Structures are given as C-alpha cells and as structure tokens.
Amino acid sequence: MLKIKKLTVQYGPLPALNEISLEVKHGEVVSLLGPNGAGKTTLLLTLSGILKTTEGRIIFEGEDITNLNPHKIVSKGIGHVPQGRHIFPTLSVIDNLMMGAYLHRDEKKEIKKDLEWIYQLLPVLKERTHQRAGTLSGGEQQMLSIGKAMMGRPKLLLLDEPSLGLAPRLMDEVFATFREMNRKGLTLFIVEQEIHLSLSISSRGYLLRNGRVIKEGSASTLMESRELMASLGGYLPDVYIG
Secondary structure (H helix, E strand, C coil): EEEEEEEHHHCCCCEEEHHHHHECCCCCCEEECCCCCCCCHHHHHHHHHCCCCCEEEEECCEECCCCHHHHHHHHCCCCECCCCCCCCCCEEEHHHHHHHHHCCCCCCHHHHHHHHHHHCCHHHHHHHCCEHHHHCHHHHHHHHHHHHCCCHHHCEEEEEEECCCCCCCHHHHHHHHHHHHHHHHCEEECCCCCCCHHHHHHCCEEECCEEEEECCCCCCCCHHCHHHHHHCCCCCHHHHHH
C-alpha cells in the first residue's frame, strides 16, 4: 500500500531523515518506534505533504505522491491524526466532524453514512454531538481528532502519539478503538512512545534512531531486540504480544 524509498528530509544542513526505506501493506497495523528526536513525526509530516523531501520517493497504491500538496494527499486516501489533538475548540463536535468531510462536502447521503459509522465506532462523540469541542475531556478530544480524520474516508491512517497526555485507562480505550478500526479494514501506521500499547496491536514495526531505520521486524521480534532496549535506556516493559 505504502512504499517509502530512500527518503531524505533536511532541516538546514542536517538531515532529519536519512535514506529511510519502509513499507506498509494493506490491512496491516505497523508501529514506528524510536526515542525523541529520531525523526518519527518528521516522517509522518512528510507523508502528509506538510514537509517536503530532499531525495527519495513516496509511493501510495502504486502512485508516486512525493511532495504532493496536503489536500491532494488526503484526497488519495491518507488521513493524519497529528500529535496534540488538532481540533477546532470553539466549534461543536458535529461541526468538527463535518470539517473532516470537507473534500466530500457535496456527497450528503454518503456523509450521513460516514457519520453513523463514526458514531458507532466512537459512541462518546454521538453523546457530545452539540457540545463545544474545547470543553471535552482529553480522551474525548483525542476521539474527536480521530473521528475528524476518519470523516475524510482514509484508506491509510497516520497516528502521531495518540496516547500523549491520556490516563492509562483512556489509552487502553483508544487502542481498543484502533484495533476495531483495523478489523473493519483500515490500515494504520502508528508513531507511539507507549511501545507496549502500539506493538500489542501491530503486526510489524520499524525502529528509528537519528533519522535512520536501525531495526525492523515482527512486533515480537522488536520487543525482544537489544536495539529497542538501548533506545529505551535499558528499560523494556513486560508485555505479551498477541
């Protein structure tokens, strides 16, 4: 579905990403792991067209989308839930969701079906339909950010630190939602510091350090790798990978 070939992105004279190559297949959940500053967010911003590549190619469903503008990338089927819950706090929940459907704004019947599906997947949003988004809890705002991206009908959803700032119980709820989204056919590419959560729903993953892929493999292989332990400063959480 997604192939990244020797991608390089520079900030000034130094590369933030250095010849990154990886792939995400249809129907997979893939984790992108690594310490702060490894280049994870930079990669997602580049895939979304917000940052531009210096070298390399991005291929999505057989089409070269390298350096396309963000709205064109969204129209191809790539959604992005950025770090920090980017919602419109003064607008209602329903208005935020409708903003996510902007590219399909003339398809009234299909938007109604999309909204019903989102409400089924994220029932808390239905309960808060007319509530101002800025008054939602942190977990509810994260759900809204996900729902807004889903209203764009993505085939591939990029998620940047979705557990950031959430209580452990809410983290579990959010990742249970991701698992259900994947079961319904959505492909997920997740950047996450809570590696036990991310790998628990992933089939594969990649480990970044200093803008390079230093390890790739199955979720269980990564969890047992020395490279991952070194990136975490020697700490490896005790977790079962199903």
